[in-house]
Amino acid sequence: MTQATTHEFKAETKQVLDIVVNSLYKDKEIFVRELISNASDALEKLRRTQLTEKDILDDNLELEINLSTDDSAKQLIIQDFGIGMTEEELVKNLGTIAHSGSKEFLNALQSEGEKNESLIGKFGVGFYSVFMVSDSVKAYTRTWQKEGEGLCWESDGSGGYSIDKTEGQRRGTKIVIQLKDEFEEFSKEDRIKDIVKKYSAFVQFPVSVNGEKVNTVDAIWLRSKSEIKDEEYEEFYKFQSNDYDSPLMRLHFSADAPLEINSLLFVPKRNMEKMGMFRSENKVALHCRKVLIDAEPKSLVSRMVKILKRCG
Numbered sequence: 433m434t435q436a437t438t439h440e441f442k443a444e445t446k447q448v449l450d451i452v453v454n455s456l457y458k459d460k461e462i463f464v465r466e467l468i469s470n471a472s473d474a475l476e477k478l479r480r481t482q483l484t485e486k487d488i489l490d491d492n493l494e495l496e497i498n499l500s501t502d503d504s505a506k507q508l509i510i511q512d513f514g515i516g517m518t519e520e521e522l523v524k525n526l527g528t529i530a531h532s533g534s535k536e537f538l539n540a541l542q543s544e545g546e547k548n549e550s551l552i553g554k555f556g557v558g559f560y561s562v563f564m565v566s567d568s569v570k571a572y573t574r575t576w577q578k579e580g581e582g583l584c585w586e587s588d589g590s591g592g593y594s595i596d597k598t599e600g601q602r603r604g605t606k607i608v609i610q611l612k613d614e615f616e617e618f619s620k621e622d623r624i625k626d627i628v629k630k631y632s633a634f635v636q637f638p639v640s641v642n643g644e645k646v647n648t649v650d651a652i653w654l655r656s657k658s659e660i661k662d663e664e665y666e667e668f669y670k671f672q673s674n675d676y677d678s679p680l681m682r683l684h685f686s687a688d689a690p691l692e693i694n695s696l697l698f699v700p701k702r703n704m705e706k707m708g709m710f711r712s713e714n715k716v717a718l719h720c721r722k723v724l725i726d727a728e729p730k731s732l733v734s735r736m737v738k739i740l741k742r743c744g
Contacts, residue, residue, distance in 0.1 A: 436596035465631035466558030474514025563589030
């Protein structure tokens with residue numbers, strides 16, 4: 433039986449972890465989005481690897497993301513059958529926070545006008561948001577290479593982490609989250625389903641919660657207008673707006689300069705404010721790589737209008 437190896441977080445890494453856990457994210461539920469995004473990236477890397485490599489471990493596994501809840505044990509498990517990690521990659525990806533540049537990350541946080549939301553995914557810190565809600569985290573993983581081995585990375589998010597060998601691990605990564613008592617809500621099925629639908633409804637791979645697929649609608653704003661039927665537009669509008677009626681009109685617009693933008697705007701038939709029911713606000717959600725970044729970004733509509741006028 434092998435002995436687990438222990439590692440200490442570097443001082444700079446501890447500082448970044450403290451920021452991520454205590455002040456970077458306002459909404460604790462965001463950790464679910466971050467872990468699903470990481471799982472989706474791992475699946476996409478595996479899919480690209482399949483194009484160039486033939487000898488892949490468990491190549492019959494479906495490219496999907498599975499979440500399991502256990503409210504009696506206060507646990508949440510997120511598993512993907514993606515690229516997986518070697519021990520070296522575990523140390524690099526999970527043992528070194530913001531491995532693309534911890535100092536750059538800290539400088540970005542301190543820079544004038546820099547918003548925390550803009551840092552999400554930029555420095556590879558999303559995984560560590562899990563420590564906002566957990567007592568401990570275990571990441572079981574096995575690389576896609578057949579000569580690889582099963583590994584378990586474990587940490588409570590304080591001083592360091594350990595890596596041990598484990599048997600029976602399939603390709604990909606399984607993250608087991610032991611939740612703090614005050615965050616046991618994240619071990620409940622309905623709560624996790626709501627979070628997935630809110631943030632990750634358009635992830636390109638199937639996402640299931642306790643065996644039930646949750647993401648059932650495509651991100652049609654990324655598709656060409658010529659290949660989308662009116663019925664698909666209406667289905668998408670009703671899904672997003674919770675409206676039973678069809679929209680009055682729509683605008684599907686794409687541009688690649690000065691920024692790559694894919695937008696889909698709808699105008700509802702009914703004006704609730706005019707009918708005296710309630711004040712209606714414009715609502716436009718901002719997604720990046722099919723993941724919800726901001727449900728109501730300020731001034732986004734006015735900026736989009738300026739871009740549209742500029743483009744004619």
